[in-house]
Amino acid sequence: MSDDYVFEGPADEPPAPRDNNPPLSISELSFALKRTLEDRFGHVRLRGEISKVNHHASGHVYLTLKDDKSAIDGVVWKGVVRGLGVRPESGLEVIVTGKITSYPARSSYQIVIESMEAAGAGALLAQLERLKTKLAGEGLFEGSRKKPIPTFPTTIGVITSPTGAVIRDILHRIAERWPCRVIVWPVVVQGDAAAGQVANAIRGFDALTADSPVPRPDLLIVARGGGSVEDLWCFNDETLARTVAAASIPIISAVGHETDTTLIDFVSDRRAPTPTGAAEIATPVLADLQYAVADFERRLVRAGGRLLEDRRTRLRAAARGLPARPEDLLALPQQRLDLAGSKLGSALHRNVAVHERQYAAVSARLSDGLLNRAIERRHDRMVAVSERFEPAIRRRLDRDQTRLAALSRALTSLDPKRPKPGFARVEDEHGAMIASASGLHDGQAVRLVFADGAKGARIDGGAGGEPIPAPKPRPAPKPRPAPPGQGDLF
Structure with a gap:
């Protein structure tokens, strides 16, 4: 029997052939x-x-x-x-x-x-050109948005690698030109993580405030030494470029040598050809400033001397043009001044006399009757007003006095410190009033205050239903016999 046939069904049916190439599903x-x-x-x-x-x-x-x-x-x-x-x-x-x-x-x-x-470098530069075109279209390269570099910074922030010659060159150059505080934020300046670390450093410096424990820099320097296009490619990152453009602190870009160009050179506020050049751009020369101040001082002294000498010369020239000596020119005006001064006293007395006569003429027309009539009119008006309002005020006072007396009587009748006849106020040993039976206990000493006096008492704890027997009256004392030998006066 061949293996190519299998027998199924009745023996008289021909065997079905076996399929050597079974179909596969699409997924298989x-x-x-x-x-x-x-x-x-x-x-x-x-x-x-x-x-x-x-x-x-x-x-x-x-x-x-x-x-x-x-x-x-x-x-x-x-x-x-x-x-x-x-x-x-x-x-x-x-x-x-x-x-x-x-x-x-x-x-x-x-x-x-x-x-x-x-x-290759060509592909990288092509990508850089496309990104530059994109950012330039957004206006990030415009000169109008760039911030001015401070002339005399007190604190400078440097973002670079803490090792290498770059940081040493920057610190040495700043120290010899303009000694100030320098804060270094260490980052890696090559590789995939460099762009993120530099961007975080810029945002960290930008987040500092005036009262922060770390002083806020007046200026930032982003620095790195030279290298190939691939080495400097992290400074062409779009996110880093946007972070530099959005920073509120002025930034100097000092990446690579003078011939190297990165994207942050276009968005930063100033580009330096080298890291040492960035330190020179960021700081003035202290010795030059001191020399300039001294030179200004010398020039000021010389200018003041020349001005005085010029005024002195002009005064001498003007004096030579006068027709006589200055003393002779002033003699006549001085004489007129003396004459006017001698007449001033008598003129003042005459002026006072004139005004006195004018005052006497006017005061004759004045009398006390004018003021008295005005005072009498206002007095009559005040009397009329008082006569009109006095009855109403008196009625109001009587009504209020009656209400006050009624309230006073009610207060007196309800005063717990003044019990009515037949009533008493219960106080404890400290003088505090007891308002209910729950505030008492057996054997407690209390004080009963009546309208005519107070008596001490003690709580016996008995039931309130049984009457308290009245105390027996004390027998009257017997009269003492008169002492012997005393006679009756009557």
Whole structure:
């Protein structure tokens, strides 16, 4: 019996042939291809130009890599995006590393990108030019928004690596030109973490206030030594450029040598060719200022002397042009002044006499009757008003006095300190009034206050239903017999 036939059913039916190529489902084929691609191309490096970049809300980045003939889809998972060497942008030529896999839902293959780097300096510069064009269009390079550099800073903040020659050159240059306080914020100046650390340092300095324990700098210097385009690429970060532009403290960019140009050079308030040049831009020369002040002082003294000498010369020239001596010119006016002064006393007396006569003429027309009539009119008006209001005021006073007397009688009758006849006020040993039986206990000493006096008492604890027997009257005392020998006077 051949293995190609199986017998099912009655013996007289022919056997059904076995299928050597069973059909596969679409999912089985797709996942088989996926496993084959991942096994065969588990690690590949591709070079191409980025296009159709999509930064998804989930954090993943979807893009397409292409050359002049072909294209392949790519995906960068969210956890890998932060560690990429460059930011994915359309038109950028890059070299990516990853693995080839397939997307079964669309029967297409793609590369899962694990690392990305620029394909060369040309690609990096092209990306930089696109970013510069974007920021320039937003007005971040405008000179009108740049802040002036303070002339005499008291505190300077330096953002750079704490090791190396850059920080030493800056500190040495500031110390010899303009000794002031320098605060160093250490950061890394190369690599993926550099841009974030520099941006955080700028925001940290910008957040300081006048009352902070660390003084707020008047000026910031972002410095780094020279290097290649790749070494300085962290200073072309868009987020860092926007942080520099938004800072309220003036910033001097001193990244690289004079021929090196980074993005923060365009958005900072001043660009320095070298870190040492940044220290020179930030500080004046103290010796030059002292020399200038001394020179100003000498020039002021010389100018004052020249001014006095010029005035003296002009005065002498004017005196030579006079027709006589100055004493002779002043003699006649002085004589007229003396004559006027001698007449001043008699003139004042005559003036007083004239005004006295005028006052006497006017005072004759004045009399006490004018004032008395005005006073009498106001007195009559006051009497009329008082006669009209006095009865009403008196009635009001009588009514209020009657109410006050009634209230006084009610107060007297309700005063607990003045019991009525037949009533008594109960007080404890401290004089506090007891208002209810719950405030008493057996054997407690109390004081009963009547209208005509007070008596002491003690609580016996008996039931209130039994009458209290009246005390027996004390017998009257017997009269004493008269002493013997005393006679009756009557």
